[in-house]
Amino acid sequence: MFRFAKTGFVFLSSEIYGGFSSCYDFGPLGVELKSNIKKAWWNEMTKIKKNIVGLDAAILMSPKIWQASGHLTAGFADELVECKKCHHRFRKDFLESEKCPDCKGELTIPKKFNLMMKTFVGPIEDENSIAYLRAETCQGFMLILKMWPSQCG
Numbered sequence: 001m002f003r004f005a006k007t008g009f010v011f012l013s014s015e016i017y018g019g020f021s022s023c024y025d026f027g028p029l030g031v032e033l034k035s036n037i038k039k040a041w042w043n044e045m046t047k048i049k050k051n052i053v054g055l056d057a058a059i060l061m062s063p064k065i066w067q068a069s070g071h072l073t074a075g076f077a078d079e080l081v082e083c084k085k086c087h088h089r090f091r092k093d094f095l096e097s098e099k100c101p102d103c104k105g106e107l108t109i110p111k112k113f114n115l116m117m118k119t120f121v122g123p124i125e126d127e128n129s130i131a132y133l134r135a136e137t138c139q140g141f142m143l144i145l146k147m148w149p150s151q152c153g
Helices: 002-006 028-048 063-069 137-152
Strands: 010-012 024-026 077-082 089-091 111-114 118-120 130-133
Touching (some): 024 028, 063 130
Antiparallel strands (some): 118 130
16 A cells, blocks of 8 residues: 555545545546546446446435335344454354454454444435435446336337
């Protein structure tokens, strides 16, 4: 990672304030590389292959979608435990024992790891402005495909 930062390709987001894990910013060379990769992939998938078309769904979606799909009522969250010794995290349902599989340390009590990221749209945070970041990429495409024949065909 350090080599990419030194050459101006990619930087840890918010790095001057300690960084923000799993988020990255791209410098001039990184933006060009990322753009070229996207263009090559897009052309391969949608221009060369005749049976594939491009779709793009919004990142923010209405809570009604997630209610209808069962994501809100089914508790779309996993139980997560953390090792008190090595601080590695694990899904509880994947563990075979009550000890850390990496160092045999003691685990914390399970906490809900929410996979639905809630936010608010607009200036007022109330029940009417709740939205969710798309938890599954396919959800948006399924909505587009359901509307597509009536709108385009």
